[in-house]
Amino acid sequence: MFSPEIVTAAVLNGLLTGAVYALVSVALTLVYGVLHIINFAHGATLTAAMFAAYVAWQAGIDPLVAVIGLAPLFFVLGYAVQRWIIGPASHGEDRNILLVTLGLSIVIENVLLATFRSDTRSIDVPYGFSSVDLGFVFLPMPRVIAFGITCVVALLLWILLARTDAGKAIRAVAKDKLGAALVGIDVPHVYAVTFGLGAACLAVAACVLLPSYFVNPRVGNAYVLVAFTVVVLGGMGSVPGAVIGGLFIGIVESLSGLYFGESLGQLGIFLIFILVLLVRPTGLFGARA
Amino acid sequence: MAEPLLSIRGLVAGYGGTEVLRGLDLDVAPGEIVAVLGSNGVGKTTLNKALSGVIPVRGGEIRLEGKRIDGSPSKDIVEAGLIHVPEGRRIFPDMTVLENLELGSYRRGRPRRAQNLERVFATFPRLLERRTQRAGTLSGGEQQMLAIGRGMMAEPRLLILDEPSLGLSPLLVEEMFALVQRLNAEGLAILLVEQNVMQSLALANRAHVLENGRFVLSGRGADLAADPELEKAYLGL
Ligand SMILES: Nc1ncnc2c1ncn2[C@@H]1O[C@H](COP(=O)(O)OP(=O)(O)OP(=O)(O)O)[C@@H](O)[C@H]1O
Ligand SMILES: [Mg+2]
Numbered sequence: 001m002f003s004p005e006i007v008t009a010a011v012l013n014g015l016l017t018g019a020v021y022a023l024v025s026v027a028l029t030l031v032y033g034v035l036h037i038i039n040f041a042h043g044a045t046l047t048a049a050m051f052a053a054y055v056a057w058q059a060g061i062d063p064l065v066a067v068i069g070l071a072p073l074f075f076v077l078g079y080a081v082q083r084w085i086i087g088p089a090s091h092g093e094d095r096n097i098l099l100v101t102l103g104l105s106i107v108i109e110n111v112l113l114a115t116f117r118s119d120t121r122s123i124d125v126p127y128g129f130s131s132v133d134l135g136f137v138f139l140p141m142p143r144v145i146a147f148g149i150t151c152v153v154a155l156l157l158w159i160l161l162a163r164t165d166a167g168k169a170i171r172a173v174a175k176d177k178l179g180a181a182l183v184g185i186d187v188p189h190v191y192a193v194t195f196g197l198g199a200a201c202l203a204v205a206a207c208v209l210l211p212s213y214f215v216n217p218r219v220g221n222a223y224v225l226v227a228f229t230v231v232v233l234g235g236m237g238s239v240p241g242a243v244i245g246g247l248f249i250g251i252v253e254s255l256s257g258l259y260f261g262e263s264l265g266q267l268g269i270f271l272i273f274i275l276v277l278l279v280r281p282t283g284l285f286g287a288r289a
Numbered sequence: 290m291a292e293p294l295l296s297i298r299g300l301v302a303g304y305g306g307t308e309v310l311r312g313l314d315l316d317v318a319p320g321e322i323v324a325v326l327g328s329n330g331v332g333k334t335t336l337n338k339a340l341s342g343v344i345p346v347r348g349g350e351i352r353l354e355g356k357r358i359d360g361s362p363s364k365d366i367v368e369a370g371l372i373h374v375p376e377g378r379r380i381f382p383d384m385t386v387l388e389n390l391e392l393g394s395y396r397r398g399r400p401r402r403a404q405n406l407e408r409v410f411a412t413f414p415r416l417l418e419r420r421t422q423r424a425g426t427l428s429g430g431e432q433q434m435l436a437i438g439r440g441m442m443a444e445p446r447l448l449i450l451d452e453p454s455l456g457l458s459p460l461l462v463e464e465m466f467a468l469v470q471r472l473n474a475e476g477l478a479i480l481l482v483e484q485n486v487m488q489s490l491a492l493a494n495r496a497h498v499l500e501n502g503r504f505v506l507s508g509r510g511a512d513l514a515a516d517p518e519l520e521k522a523y524l525g526l
Binding site: 165168169171172175176178179180181182183184185186187 | 373
């Protein structure tokens with residue numbers, strides 16, 4: 001048995017990781033909730049954003065500073081890709097959207113592979129080894145910062161969705177596309193804004209991940225696999241579900257790493273995934289059937 | 290007839306390989322009620338969707354106050370004042386009554402929103418009472434009021450009502466027709482799609498019966514009601 005201190009430390013560490021999972025998952029579930037498609041380019045977009053942060057770091061800009069430029073840049077890119085590539089190429093058919101995002105992910109990954117080779121890279125930031133001392137546990141500084149930034153982004157996103165006209169339009173399109181079009185909401189624009197928001201969330205996730213993790217041309221897929229579990233757990237399309245699910249999965253991973261050994265940390269995640277599918281396929285926050 | 294508010298010439302529309310509407314002509318003059326009748330699946334809703342720009346127009350012309358609107362995105366058609374209250378209401382169930390109504394004025398801007406709200410609440414005091422309630426928990430009749438109220442929030446020049454009496458009890462159907470008459474008496478032009486043939490004809494200045502993609506019978510409402518051809522056309526015999 002482990003002492004309560006060790007377990008608490010594991011839970012706190014899990015929360016820190018979980019915040020980033022939550023961010024990646026919110027992006028996935030937001031796009032799913034509004035466009036009703038799984039964006040297969042999600043992982044590749046995260047990877048691309050991590051390389052963008054990496055390039056910025058090579059140019060002397062810390063990822064936590066670069067995020068200020070990269071989040072808006074990825075919003076614009078996401079908007080443009082949905083509005084002028086995915087939208088027109090799909091002719092309004094969900095199946096086509098799936099294929100287009102799949103194609104996009106292949107293109108992005110291979111461009112990254114050609115440009116950066118398959119090497120795994122990481123960066124050394126000055127605050128990389130500092131930590132926050134809580135008395136019974138040291139929390140690594142980069143991940144505490146990641147947690148803080150993620151919380152701010154989640155709050156901003158909540159304000160946008162719950163309190164603004166743009167957010168109301170997004171929720172209306174998510175619920176009823178025809179009803180939204182008939183009150184005069186520009187549905188293709190809302191699709192693109194949502195896609196852009198998803199990409200911007202990924203850019204933030206990339207910037208907070210880079211100081212404490214590594215990057216290679218396939219790294220995004222690992223996060224998306226976890227995010228998929230989170231989205232199913234939280235209920236497809238539910239933003240609060242993705243936040244709580246992400247934090248929860250982070251804790252589960254950390255605890256199962258503690259009890260089953262570091263290399264089996266993800267075991268708990270997939271056990272939960274199967275359990276949710278068996279017991280409550282609509283997820284914890286999913287629409288009641 | 291004065292310059293028509295809505296004028297449709299040779300309208301063709303459909304889905305995939307099938308053409309549902311094969312050349313429709315229709316006019317609505319200011320202040321008129323025009324009814325479109327027809328049995329299930331003949332394409333009444335398709336007509337409404339083509340008018341409001343949510344499905345593409347494949348041929349012909351649609352003009353609102355003389356300006357072409359076919360091919361325009363639906364947001365511009367809403368802005369021009371052609372407002373389609375859809376079959377099945379399509380309100381946003383998770384939002385409150387107030388939020389639903391506010392979305393109705395989405396293209397009109399905040400200052401006008403307050404004015405529109407006041408007017409809609411005057412017409413539907415029931416919606417005022419229930420403004421903080423989630424729309425999905427309203428009764429069927431209240432939901433239909435909300436759908437129409439949301440349409441009124443958009444400051445319509447022409448209101449399209451697609452089966453507003455669908456699923457309502459006989460008493461509420463009466464109320465619905467009385468409401469249509471009242472809105473019209475305030476000067477609003479209405480294109481009414483209905484299954485309640487006789488009640489619609491009693492209200493409508495003019496009416497058209499749709500069958501096989503064309504209008505097979507057209508005339509003044511009162512005349513059509515007395516026309517023996519109506520039953521034949523309507524039942525598709
Ligand atoms: N999205 C769609 N894709 C393909 N076909 C469709 C679509 N929507 C409607 N149709 C077909 O077009 C035809 C006309 O449908 P529409 O909904 O316009 O009929 P309607 O007159 O409104 O019927 P009802 O009185 O039952 O509402 C029907 O045969 C229907 O099956
Ligand atoms: Mg219909």
